Amino acid sequence: MRRRDFLKVAALTPFVLAAGTNVLGQESRPAFHEALYYRKKGSSKVVECLLCPRSCTLPDGATGFCRARKNISGRLYSLGYGSPCAAHIDPVEKKPFFHVLPRTYSFSVASAGCNFRCRFCQNWQISQVSPLETTNVSLPPKDLAAAAAQKDCRSIAYTYTEPTNFYEYMLDTAKTARGRGILNVAHSNGYINPEPLKALCRYMDAVNIDLKGFSEDFYGKLCEGELAPVLLTIKTLKRSGVWVEITNLVIEGYNDDEKMVREMCRWVAKEVGRDVPVHFSRFYPMYKLTGVSPTSVKTLERARDAGFEAGLQFAYIGNVPGHPGENTYCPKCKTILIQRSGYNVLNMTLKNGKCPSCGTKIGGIWAT
Amino acid sequence: MRRILTDEGILVFTVPGSLAYYDRELKDINMSAMATAGKVFAHVAVVPGDENIFLASPSAKGIDLSPQRLESRLRDLRLATRLISLPHLTYRLDRERMEWFRRAVEPSRAEVNRDLAPKGLYYTLAYVNALHTPSMKGLFAAAGRRGIPVFLAALGLFAAGAFLLRNKHRRIPALFVISTTGFVVMLLELSLIFVFQVAYGYVFHEIGILITMLMAGMAAGSMAAARRVTTPGVSKAFMATEASLASFCLLLLILFTLTGHGAGAGGLPGRLLFFALLFVPGFFAGMEFPLAVELCQDKERAGGSVGPVYAGDLAGGFIGGMLGGFFLFPLMGLAMSCLLFGALKAAGLFLLLLSGKRK
Ligand code: SF4
Ligand SMILES: [Zn+2]
Numbered sequence: 001m002r003r004r005d006f007l008k009v010a011a012l013t014p015f016v017l018a019a020g021t022n023v024l025g026q027e028s029r030p031a032f033h034e035a036l037y038y039r040k041k042g043s044s045k046v047v048e049c050l051l052c053p054r055s056c057t058l059p060d061g062a063t064g065f066c067r068a069r070k071n072i073s074g075r076l077y078s079l080g081y082g083s084p085c086a087a088h089i090d091p092v093e094k095k096p097f098f099h100v101l102p103r104t105y106s107f108s109v110a111s112a113g114c115n116f117r118c119r120f121c122q123n124w125q126i127s128q129v130s131p132l133e134t135t136n137v138s139l140p141p142k143d144l145a146a147a148a149a150q151k152d153c154r155s156i157a158y159t160y161t162e163p164t165n166f167y168e169y170m171l172d173t174a175k176t177a178r179g180r181g182i183l184n185v186a187h188s189n190g191y192i193n194p195e196p197l198k199a200l201c202r203y204m205d206a207v208n209i210d211l212k213g214f215s216e217d218f219y220g221k222l223c224e225g226e227l228a229p230v231l232l233t234i235k236t237l238k239r240s241g242v243w244v245e246i247t248n249l250v251i252e253g254y255n256d257d258e259k260m261v262r263e264m265c266r267w268v269a270k271e272v273g274r275d276v277p278v279h280f281s282r283f284y285p286m287y288k289l290t291g292v293s294p295t296s297v298k299t300l301e302r303a304r305d306a307g308f309e310a311g312l313q314f315a316y317i318g319n320v321p322g323h324p325g326e327n328t329y330c331p332k333c334k335t336i337l338i339q340r341s342g343y344n345v346l347n348m349t350l351k352n353g354k355c356p357s358c359g360t361k362i363g364g365i366w367a368t
Numbered sequence: 369m370r371r372i373l374t375d376e377g378i379l380v381f382t383v384p385g386s387l388a389y390y391d392r393e394l395k396d397i398n399m400s401a402m403a404t405a406g407k408v409f410a411h412v413a414v415v416p417g418d419e420n421i422f423l424a425s426p427s428a429k430g431i432d433l434s435p436q437r438l439e440s441r442l443r444d445l446r447l448a449t450r451l452i453s454l455p456h457l458t459y460r461l462d463r464e465r466m467e468w469f470r471r472a473v474e475p476s477r478a479e480v481n482r483d484l485a486p487k488g489l490y491y492t493l494a495y496v497n498a499l500h501t502p503s504m505k506g507l508f509a510a511a512g513r514r515g516i517p518v519f520l521a522a523l524g525l526f527a528a529g530a531f532l533l534r535n536k537h538r539r540i541p542a543l544f545v546i547s548t549t550g551f552v553v554m555l556l557e558l559s560l561i562f563v564f565q566v567a568y569g570y571v572f573h574e575i576g577i578l579i580t581m582l583m584a585g586m587a588a589g590s591m592a593a594a595r596r597v598t599t600p601g602v603s604k605a606f607m608a609t610e611a612s613l614a615s616f617c618l619l620l621l622i623l624f625t626l627t628g629h630g631a632g633a634g635g636l637p638g639r640l641l642f643f644a645l646l647f648v649p650g651f652f653a654g655m656e657f658p659l660a661v662e663l664c665q666d667k668e669r670a671g672g673s674v675g676p677v678y679a680g681d682l683a684g685g686f687i688g689g690m691l692g693g694f695f696l697f698p699l700m701g702l703a704m705s706c707l708l709f710g711a712l713k714a715a716g717l718f719l720l721l722l723s724g725k726r727k
Pocket of ligand 2: 330331332333334335355356357358359360
């Protein structure tokens with residue numbers, strides 16, 4: 001029965017469209033949409049973007065650090081509105097969300113650009129270019145929400161690149177999706193200013209934040225980013241009632257220092273909540289960081305143990321399919337509640353968000 | 369590969385991939401791999417992922433991508449695996465995703481990769497360039513589309529200039545010859561090293577000897593020519609070396625065409641042949657250098673001609689080294705490149721003949 005269920009879901013077209021496919025949307029030029037957060041600087045045509053902490057000051061014709069926002073005659077435009085370069089149907093576990101409607105599918109979209117420069121980026125072909133350089137399909141918010149509903153997706157995921165780049169598209173889609181009872185979930189680096197974040201939180205159901213390391217040094221050297229604003233984002237999300245999961249990509253020799261990992265876990269447990277799931281994800285050589293070996297399973301296990309020791313209730317191991325660290329255990333009686341292998345849920349005993357053995361309530365979104 | 373595989377054997381290799389998006393470079397590299405495998409094997413399948421797994425086999429039976437059958441085979445063989453489970457296989461081998469992959473790479477016009485026309489090398493370089501120096505993506509793409517005609521036109525202009533100005537300055541013919549020799553010999557060396565790799569599969573073990581042979585040839589050539597310099601036959605000797613280089617290029621062209629599929633080159637005799645082949649262009653290049661210096665001799669300042677001649681030789685070599693590996697060999701193929709080199713040397717000979725007559 002389990003197996004048949006799985007196969008049925010798998011047949012539900014994990015991938016719907018790529019450039020040029022005819023399932024949804026036509027190949028399109030990126031549509032420009034005026035940005036919501038920026039201000040004019042003085043009387044000239046210079047603008048300052050207020051969306052992320054980078055605060056790019058852009059003269060007429062200039063494009064932001066993220067390559068996704070451009071000053072056209074003194075007005076700031078988001079370049080990727082309504083025209084994603086990637087749109088696929090993925091298991092929600094792939095995002096990864098382990099506490100959000102397990103075994104459901106998420107209609108996942110991205111348009112190009114990112115406000116970080118992570119040397120280990122998995123999707124650098126789209127994160128490190130502008131929407132003007134990618135092949136895109138036309139998928140305005142209304143159509144996107146309709147397509148997700150039509151494909152039986154319970155959520156729309158803003159993912160693959162940094163969704164802050166296509167903030168306006170995400171926000172408008174989220175509003176439409178909420179109206180149709182579809183969840184909004186995002187996977188983000190958390191590098192966004194508090195004001196736009198709060199506006200987004202009203203429509204976001206769950207966000208997975210990449211907490212890439214726990215030092216400014218790591219963020220500066222490997223991502224050309226900053227840690228402090230990311231931590232603020234995580235706290236803001238939690239306070240706004242959004243379900244938060246955290247992903248920590250463990251790269252040996254860079255961010256696997258035991259002290260650092262322990263400090264990070266303690267921070268999460270204390271400042272955000274013990275029920276926040278933390279995914280310790282296995283690094284594979286990628287993009288510009290190909291000289292580093294894949295993370296050993298031992299290192300990941302050590303990080304997970306540090307998480308439990310710090311008081312976290314749910315620490316996972318990611319990218320090691322079949323590892324017991326992928327399962328959800330009841331924090332009280334240790335019963336396996338959800339058994340996974342990679343993105344697949346093999347078995348789920350959790351009932352109404354509670355442990356069937358001891359009745360402990362498990363944090364997450366288990367029903368809509 | 370096809371020859372050593374049985375009818376149900378499978379060739380498996382990986383190519384960079386993506387589960388989110390295929391940009392031009394990624395499309396090309398995958399399409400070229402697909403076209404190349406498809407040229408040799410009747411059946412090719414791709415399992416998409418961050419690394420795409422290519423499976424190529426002479427028979428459809430070899431490639432069985434049914435998750436259920438694979439899983440039952442694992443069970444029959446009593447192989448306990450942690451990663452490879454039915455859900456994992458079902459996810460990785462999903463038909464829709466394979467279809468998506470096909471559709472994603474289809475718009476690419478990437479061509480088949482061959483031993484002596486290594487298009488795949490260009491696609492790989494373009495991909496690595498996109499990764500590390502994205503600002504040069506456009507240049508790479510343009511070079512792929514129009515690079516060869518533009519390069520040939522530039523070379524044609526250079527040659528035409530030398531022909532037109534040959535009487536304006538008496539050094540021009542010799543400088544044209546020596547700079548094109550620098551260019552041609554550098555590329556002949558590269559092409560032979562490349563073919564050595566194709567034939568033996570391990571160039572690094574012997575690269576030192578290969579390069580040394582060229583150098584030895586140059587030393588021997590210089591010595592041989594030094595004797596001629598004192599005799600009045602400088603011009604003739606220069607023309608003779610130019611003719612020899614042109615013939616050598618044609619000989620390589622024939623060799624490359626005959627052994628176009630990188631037939632195994634045998635043991636020691638084959639290697640000795642390679643060493644000899646590298647010695648020869650070195651020898652002629654070595655000969656041309658002192659002859660060119662002599663021809664360009666400045667009456668007042670002895671040695672004043674060495675600078676321009678040496679500079680011309682090195683500049684030619686530099687341009688050859690830069691363009692050859694990146695663009696000429698991958699885009700034109702080795703045989704066509706040899707034809708071009710032969711033509712260049714023939715042009716040099718012709719120029720020497722013309723300017724010789726005037727005198
Ligand atoms: S969103 Fe882009 S343009 Fe705006 S401040 Fe951040 S990097 Fe700069
Ligand atoms: Zn329990």
